[in-house]
Structure formats: C-alpha cells, structure tokens
Amino acid sequence: MRAVALCLLQHNDRLLLQEFWHEFEQYTYYRPPGGGIEHGERAEEAVRREMREELDTELENVQLLEIFENLFHYGERQHHEIVFLFRARPVGERLFAHDRVAITDNGNLRTGVWMPIPKLLRQEVVLYPTTLRERLLAGPL
Numbered sequence: 265m266r267a268v269a270l271c272l273l274q275h276n277d278r279l280l281l282q283e284f285w286h287e288f289e290q291y292t293y294y295r296p297p298g299g300g301i302e303h304g305e306r307a308e309e310a311v312r313r314e315m316r317e318e319l320d321t322e323l324e325n326v327q328l329l330e331i332f333e334n335l336f337h338y339g340e341r342q343h344h345e346i347v348f349l350f351r352a353r354p355v356g357e358r359l360f361a362h363d364r365v366a367i368t369d370n371g372n373l374r375t376g377v378w379m380p381i382p383k384l385l386r387q388e389v390v391l392y393p394t395t396l397r398e399r400l401l402a403g404p405l
Contacts, residue, residue, distance in 0.1 A: 267346045269311035270298035270393075272329070274351070275360045278378040281391070282318075282367055288339045293390035294379060296349075297367060307348035315352070318367045319376070321359060323352040334393040347393060 273280040273296075281294035297318050301310040308326055315323050327350065334345040359365055365376035384391050384400055391397050 265344045265346065267301040267307070267348070268298060269301055269307045269314060269348045269350060270296040271311050271315055271323070272296055272349065272351045273354055273359070274381075275378060277381050279381060279384070280359065280365060280376050281379045282369070283375045283377050286338075291390060293392055294377065295392045296396070297376060298350075299369075301348070308350070311348070311350045311352070315354070318369055319354065319359065319365065320368075321354040321356070324355055326350055326352040330399065332393075332395050334395065336392070336394075345393070347395075349396070349399070 280297065282297050284293050284295060285291075286293055297314065298311055299314045299318070301307055305313070308328070311326065312323055315321050329349045329351050332347050332349070334343075334347050336343050336345075360378075363378050365378070367374040367376045379389065381400060383389060384397060387397070
C-alpha cells in the first residue's frame with residue numbers, strides 16, 4: 265500500500281494533468297501531478313514538495329478535497345493507494361502560458377497537459393484515478 269498526494273491545478277475550465285503511456289496495454293492516460301508521501305511527511309507537505317520538484321512552483325490556497333482508496337492493476341501486479349486529493353493554485357502565471365508544460369518526474373522529463381474539464385467529463389481521454397471523474401461530475405472543484 266502506498267500513500268500519495270495528488271494536486272488538481274485548475275485554470276479556467278482546464279486541469280493540469282500529467283500524460284503517461286500504459287506500457288502493458290498500449291494507451292495514453294492522464295493523472296493529476298503529485299506522488300508518494302514520504303515517511304514522516306504530512307500529505308500537504310508532500311503535495312507542496314511534489315509541485316516544487318515536478319513543476320518548479322510553489323502553491324497557494326491549498327485545500328484537501330478528499331481522501332480515497334485507489335485499487336488498480338498495472339501489468340500483472342495489483343496496486344493499492346491511499347490518495348490525498350488536493351486543490352491548489354500555483355504561485356504566478358508561468359504555468360498558464362502554454363497548453364503543454366514540462367514536468368520532471370523522478371528525474372525524467374514528462375509532459376503536463378492543460379485538459380479541458382468537459383473533455384474529461386465526456387470520457388474522451390482515460391483519467392486515473394477513476395474516482396476522479398466521479399468527483400468532477402459531482403460539481404465545481
């Protein structure tokens with residue numbers, strides 16, 4: 265079991281999501297930026313650290329939206345996460361300038377995409393954790 269802190273960064277009607285390639289089933293999927301909570305670290309500290317590491321940004325107006333379990337298979341392994349889902353605003357306007365944003369994830373350069381929320385609600389792309397779509401359908405973030 266792994267505890268993770270994920271961050272919903274919203275600008276207008278778009279969310280910043282990290283793009284991934286599912287190497288076993290061969291498709292693109294999206295997930296909010298964030299990562300593991302280290303031993304002795306509080307969830308809010310983890311989400312702030314992850315946004316500094318991945319996006320080189322500080323956060324303001326950090327709010328815990330909910331905590332939920334995420335059970336999924338990747339390859340032949342079963343995974344179990346406890347997800348702390350936060351909403352926040354990055355300090356400054358730099359991240360809003362382009363549709364795609366560089367994300368540094370564990371030393372690897374990845375892509376962040378400002379994804380329109382209506383596109384997520386219409387299930388035009390694969391969004392993980394799957395519970396997140398239910399949260400979006402429930403109303404405004």
